[in-house]
Amino acid sequence: MSTATPSYDELASTWTRMHHLGHLQSIAGWDQAANMPPKGNEARAAALAEMAALLHRMRTDAALPVQLQRAEQEPLSDMQRANLREMHRQWRASNALPESLVQRQQMATSRCEHAWRTQRPANDWKGFVENFRPVLAVAREEAELLSQLNGVRKYDAMMDRFEPGMTCAQVDRVFGDVRQWLPGLIQQVTERQARGTVIAPVGPFDLKAQRDLCEQVMRLLGFDFEAGRLDVSTHPFCGGVPEDVRMTTRFREDDFLGSLMGTVHETGHGRYEQNLPRDWLGQPVANARSMALHESQSLSFEMQLGSHPGFVGQIAPLVQKAFGAQPAFETHNLHRLMTRVKPGFIRVDADEVTYPAHIILRYEIEKPLIEGEIEAEDIPALWDAKVMELLGLDTRGNFSNGPLQDVHWPEALFGYFPCYSLGAMYAAQWFAAMRRAMPDLDTRIDAGELNVVFDWLQQNIWTQASRWTTDELALRASGETLNPAHFRRHLESRYLA
Amino acid sequence: MSTATPSYDELASTWTRMHHLGHLQSIAGWDQAANMPPKGNEARAAALAEMAALLHRMRTDAALPVQLQRAEQEPLSDMQRANLREMHRQWRASNALPESLVQRQQMATSRCEHAWRTQRPANDWKGFVENFRPVLAVAREEAELLSQLNGVRKYDAMMDRFEPGMTCAQVDRVFGDVRQWLPGLIQQVTERQARGTVIAPVGPFDLKAQRDLCEQVMRLLGFDFEAGRLDVSTHPFCGGVPEDVRMTTRFREDDFLGSLMGTVHETGHGRYEQNLPRDWLGQPVANARSMALHESQSLSFEMQLGSHPGFVGQIAPLVQKAFGAQPAFETHNLHRLMTRVKPGFIRVDADEVTYPAHIILRYEIEKPLIEGEIEAEDIPALWDAKVMELLGLDTRGNFSNGPLQDVHWPEALFGYFPCYSLGAMYAAQWFAAMRRAMPDLDTRIDAGELNVVFDWLQQNIWTQASRWTTDELALRASGETLNPAHFRRHLESRYLA
Numbered sequence: 002m003s004t005a006t007p008s009y010d011e012l013a014s015t016w017t018r019m020h021h022l023g024h025l026q027s028i029a030g031w032d033q034a035a036n037m038p039p040k041g042n043e044a045r046a047a048a049l050a051e052m053a054a055l056l057h058r059m060r061t062d063a064a065l066p067v068q069l070q071r072a073e074q075e076p077l078s079d080m081q082r083a084n085l086r087e088m089h090r091q092w093r094a095s096n097a098l099p100e101s102l103v104q105r106q107q108m109a110t111s112r113c114e115h116a117w118r119t120q121r122p123a124n125d126w127k128g129f130v131e132n133f134r135p136v137l138a139v140a141r142e143e144a145e146l147l148s149q150l151n152g153v154r155k156y157d158a159m160m161d162r163f164e165p166g167m168t169c170a171q172v173d174r175v176f177g178d179v180r181q182w183l184p185g186l187i188q189q190v191t192e193r194q195a196r197g198t199v200i201a202p203v204g205p206f207d208l209k210a211q212r213d214l215c216e217q218v219m220r221l222l223g224f225d226f227e228a229g230r231l232d233v234s235t236h237p238f239c240g241g242v243p244e245d246v247r248m249t250t251r252f253r254e255d256d257f258l259g260s261l262m263g264t265v266h267e268t269g270h271g272r273y274e275q276n277l278p279r280d281w282l283g284q285p286v287a288n289a290r291s292m293a294l295h296e297s298q299s300l301s302f303e304m305q306l307g308s309h310p311g312f313v314g315q316i317a318p319l320v321q322k323a324f325g326a327q328p329a330f331e332t333h334n335l336h337r338l339m340t341r342v343k344p345g346f347i348r349v350d351a352d353e354v355t356y357p358a359h360i361i362l363r364y365e366i367e368k369p370l371i372e373g374e375i376e377a378e379d380i381p382a383l384w385d386a387k388v389m390e391l392l393g394l395d396t397r398g399n400f401s402n403g404p405l406q407d408v409h410w411p412e413a414l415f416g417y418f419p420c421y422s423l424g425a426m427y428a429a430q431w432f433a434a435m436r437r438a439m440p441d442l443d444t445r446i447d448a449g450e451l452n453v454v455f456d457w458l459q460q461n462i463w464t465q466a467s468r469w470t471t472d473e474l475a476l477r478a479s480g481e482t483l484n485p486a487h488f489r490r491h492l493e494s495r496y497l498a
Numbered sequence: 499m500s501t502a503t504p505s506y507d508e509l510a511s512t513w514t515r516m517h518h519l520g521h522l523q524s525i526a527g528w529d530q531a532a533n534m535p536p537k538g539n540e541a542r543a544a545a546l547a548e549m550a551a552l553l554h555r556m557r558t559d560a561a562l563p564v565q566l567q568r569a570e571q572e573p574l575s576d577m578q579r580a581n582l583r584e585m586h587r588q589w590r591a592s593n594a595l596p597e598s599l600v601q602r603q604q605m606a607t608s609r610c611e612h613a614w615r616t617q618r619p620a621n622d623w624k625g626f627v628e629n630f631r632p633v634l635a636v637a638r639e640e641a642e643l644l645s646q647l648n649g650v651r652k653y654d655a656m657m658d659r660f661e662p663g664m665t666c667a668q669v670d671r672v673f674g675d676v677r678q679w680l681p682g683l684i685q686q687v688t689e690r691q692a693r694g695t696v697i698a699p700v701g702p703f704d705l706k707a708q709r710d711l712c713e714q715v716m717r718l719l720g721f722d723f724e725a726g727r728l729d730v731s732t733h734p735f736c737g738g739v740p741e742d743v744r745m746t747t748r749f750r751e752d753d754f755l756g757s758l759m760g761t762v763h764e765t766g767h768g769r770y771e772q773n774l775p776r777d778w779l780g781q782p783v784a785n786a787r788s789m790a791l792h793e794s795q796s797l798s799f800e801m802q803l804g805s806h807p808g809f810v811g812q813i814a815p816l817v818q819k820a821f822g823a824q825p826a827f828e829t830h831n832l833h834r835l836m837t838r839v840k841p842g843f844i845r846v847d848a849d850e851v852t853y854p855a856h857i858i859l860r861y862e863i864e865k866p867l868i869e870g871e872i873e874a875e876d877i878p879a880l881w882d883a884k885v886m887e888l889l890g891l892d893t894r895g896n897f898s899n900g901p902l903q904d905v906h907w908p909e910a911l912f913g914y915f916p917c918y919s920l921g922a923m924y925a926a927q928w929f930a931a932m933r934r935a936m937p938d939l940d941t942r943i944d945a946g947e948l949n950v951v952f953d954w955l956q957q958n959i960w961t962q963a964s965r966w967t968t969d970e971l972a973l974r975a976s977g978e979t980l981n982p983a984h985f986r987r988h989l990e991s992r993y994l995a
Contacts, residue, residue: 021548024541025522032525040725041742044521044779051518228537245538282541 008071009081011064012088013284019059020283024242026052031240031247035232039115046111053107060095080286083468087285094162097150102142106413109135113411118235126400130377133410137370137377140413144371156368159416163292164423166471169368172419175426175485176361182489183357184391190342190354190496199337202329205254214257214323215250215264218316222268222302223455224248225275236408237263237349239270239299243282246271257324258338259350261316262303269302270295272455276463287466290474292417296424297431298462304353304425305432305491306454308339311447340495344392346402353425354492355392362387363407363418371415380404427475429487431458434479505568506578508561509585510781516556517780521739523549528737528744532729536612543608550604557592577783580965584782591659594647599639603910606632611908615732623897627874630907634867634874637910641868653865656913660789661920663968666865669916672923672982673858679986680854681888687839687851687993696834699826702751711754711820712747712761715813719765719799720952721745722772733905734760734846736767736796740779743768754821755835756847758813759800766799767792769952773960784963787971789914793921794928795959801850801922802929802988803951805836808944837992841889843899850922851989852889857919859884860904864912877901923980924972926988928955931976 004010026049033045069092072085113132120129140159147158157168216231229246237260241247248267250260273289281287289295306312313336321330328334342352348359366383369375375383384404388396396403404410409417435457436442445453461478468474472482501507523546530542566589569582610629617626637656644655654665713728726743734757738744745764747757770786778784786792803809807829814829825831839849845856863880866872872880881901885893893900901907906914932954933939942950958975965971969979 018548021545022552024545025526025549028526028529028542029522032529036727038724038727038742040722041739044739044741045525048518048521051515052522055519225537227535230533230535242538242541244541245535 006072006075006077006081008068009075009077009085012068012072012085015059015062015065016088016285017283019056022052022056022059026056027240027242028245028247031232031249033111034234034236034238034240035247035249042111042115046108046115049111050104050107054100054104057095057098057100057103060092061100065092080281080468084281084284084286087288087467090165091285093150094147097146098143102139102146106136106139106143109139110411110413114408117405117408117411121235121401121405124399124401124405126381126405129400129405129411134377136411136413140415141371141373144415154372156371156416159371160419161416163414163417164420164471165291167293167419167423172364172423176357176364176419176422178485179357179422180361183354186492186496187342187344187354187358191344193497194342197337199341200327200329200334202257202324202327202338204256206257206324208252208254210323211252211257211260214319215261217319218261218265219248219268219271221315221319221451222265222272223451224268224271228275229271231264237267238408239267239274241274243274243277243287246274257320261320262307262339263349265307266299266303269299272302272458273298273463276459277466278464281466286468290462290465290467290469291471292420293423293427294462294471294474296421297427298424298458300353300421300425300428301431301454301458305428306446306451308336308353308495309443309446310336311443311449312451313339314447315449342496344394346388346394346396346399347406349406354496356425357422358391360418360422362391366404367410367415367418423483426483426485426488429491430475430479430481430484431462432491433487434461503569503572503574503578505565506572506574506582509565509569509582512556512559512562513585513782514780516553519549519553519556523553524737524739525742525744528729528746530608531731531733531735531737532744532746539608539612543605543612546608547601547604551597551601554592554595554597554600557589558597562589577778577965581778581781581783584785584964587662588782590647591644594643595640599636599643603633603636603640606636607908607910611905614902614905614908618732618898618902621896621898621902623878623902626897626902626908631874633908633910637912638868638870640910641912651869653868653913656868657916658913660911660914661917661968662788664790664916664920669861669920672920672980673854673861673916675982676854676919677858680851683989683993684839684841684851684855688841690994691839694834696838697824697826697831699754699821699824699835701753703754703821705749705751707820708749708754708757711816712758714816715758715762716745716765716768718812718816718948719762719769720948721765721768725772726768728761734764735905736764736771738771740771740774740784743771754817758817759804759836760846762804763796763800766796769799769955770795770960773956774963775961778963783965787959787962787964787966788968789917790920790924791959791968791971793918794924795921795955797850797918797922797925798928798951798955802925803943803948805833805850805992806940806943807833808940808946809948810836811944812946839993841891843885843891843893843896844903846903851993853922854919855888857915859888860915863901864907864915868912920980923982923985926984927972927976927978927981928959929988930984931958934977 029045029049037045069085069089077085113136116132117129144155144159147161148155151158151161153161154169160167219231220226228244229241229248231248231250233251234249235251237250239246239248248264248271250264250267252260273295277287277289314332317330317332317335320335329338340352342354344355345351348356351359362384365387366380381400381404385397388394435454438457439445439453442453465474469477475482526542526546534542566582566586574582610633613629614626641652641656644658645652648655648658650658651666657664716728717723725741726738726745728745728747730748731746732748734747736743736745745761745768747761747764749757770792774786775784810833811829814827814832817832818827821827826835837849839851841852842848845853848856859881862884863877878897878901882894885891932951935954936942936950939950962971966974972979
């Protein structure tokens, strides 16, 4: 059968094959975190490295550049042309890296991540740094190669993997602005909250009841359990494939709010994935736009919606049913608990006001780490100093709740952290746009009409996938590109009004 | 670096790569049965088909025949030579099948197996046969191709995939012999047991307690939980990889013995896999020898050891601890329950005396099915007639507990069923050999010294993997090739002595 777009069709079928093989990689990756017994790790690492190398060979096949060039001349639809642009982007990134580097990276991160799972609870920084050094060495090689290719700074090149087009210059500007007003805001809010009273929930909280509660709230948030699951892992994440989303959480008997809100967060990721354009799955144009956009969904769920008084009013009865009635579970108190601002050690447990501080300190460490200005051994001292400066807390010797707390560095995800705070800013921007389009938004959320939020996100973000650049998508969705003023306004209106 | 065995080394590295990719395939296959939500199936089927096609391309690479031929001339160790023989066998089997057939088979079986999961409980034979017809059609194509290649009957060619060298002629002879004495034995045993009394356990049996009990018994049987897991699936199986064995079972609130003994059965498979020669994993010589040999391990665990009075004495206290004391849980009664002979519908629930009847009837249906002498539509009538003839039971209209009860046909595993009964015969042969070597075997099992059994199996079966042909392995282990007399003697001594 002849076609007017033979080169484009070849490319599309190559990407479909990679999508199929990537499916197995994703499920095995999820399984590694959620199920795998310890002795399985060496074999799993070798298997994942083999697949990474195979996919890398496919992305670096000598036929691709010719096909990409020829496809440019073919009569493509707008969507196909966007797809071709994204193929180009992926091809360019993949062809900077030799197969041996990809394989060494997979091996180093698998080993480091696996050991980290026991080293973190053991507070074993010394053991960790042994495995982390090779991870960092390979990451720097990668940064060097990508930097040369794209003609940008090394850290910019790393960030581009998650947030296409983002640069240190922009992040420095945005985070520099936040550094101006954040300490003052934290102080104002904590002083204000010190005058109110909050009743602490009384545990222990049955793990089975917590799990059931999480699943109920996921249903309330529209997660499709026929196309996904909730399981347990050391570090919560949203994995799997768009057709079968694998969310994880973790439970503690003495606290249910952490895992509940963590689950609400991951559900935002999950719904984005579950609602990517079905007919285009497997093609890069159907991928989520970027990590900041992904975080804008998890934070739309966790912060914008999850801590909205109207939403809290809907989950309060579920909490009471799960653990029995307690004064702490009254809607107003639950809302106060969920919007409690308190500087703490742990990023994933942080409230939305202190959260940017966690990101800024990581950014200020991983940027020079990648640029080769500091070494792995320098991390603890820098960490301690920055946590003291930004959050007023002493973390000396406390590696578990310090630089060992996140899975990102063991997994070489340098350049990812800024996306969390950029995502928080986009989330505030989406809700500001929704309020402009629907002035009664808050009343409708109060009334339990959550679909107005989901419909807006589905139409403006989820189904748009990678059709547009991030700036174009933001412009179409909200009438402007990233504007961090909405985030500041959101915090001030929620915490100081 | 130069080597004296360049072609062999190339082959070994190709097989290592296939082992790594097969790892992802196995874990995704296990996940499909144990975890996957329904809407994930189409994408999973496509992903598994892609991987099957990829592995098929690797096994049919044009370089292989040349390398296999050259390696024959290289100075190989005995183990390497055995490995080369097994590579040859795999290469021969794989090269009979074109990639398109492999892909169609994967698609057809994935669809059929997935639908079967709901069609079986719905007793929906008519729906099932729609998906089963394509499975059968592709299987017949495969049988035809393999038959031409090996110069054997079509069904022999199918059986050879699981039990190398086994033929209809041999199976007809062995099963023909069993048909002579089995009905009489069943009658004698049931008459004899009708004179004794058995106390039925009183349920319901808490599912969590059942799961804990199964895990305790697995530990008693030496299963390594650092290199494997127990989960739940519709049809119990032992999957995963030798480094990370994924066993599944299923629980019913009204019966704990079925899942307990099913777990003991799968643990036999699991320990075989966990104890294959570690240094050779990835090479075909390190694979389990054959399916009958695999079943000889599960049945050594379930029947020879699991129903041994000494072993029952060890699990009785665990059962009492799990569900509370009951007269039914006294050792003697528990042993009577576990050796109760009663013709029934379900193969996996069958006792070891009536079990061969289930196999014989399946063999007598799938053989003509593959040979093209009957069609899928003919199955129910044949099934009904044979169950009546062999077990005296009426299965008309009861498809769920009839031809829909097993996953084997949806998965195109034609030629597998005979291995179960051949495995039971080998298991009896191993224990006869153990008793010759250790005349006090039964006293030692009574005393809880289970390691004498595991050590014998590890030395003679597990670590031998595919080093020898099945006949040679049996000869080295027990001094003779398959001798079904041991099985008859085992049944007579356990049930009529």
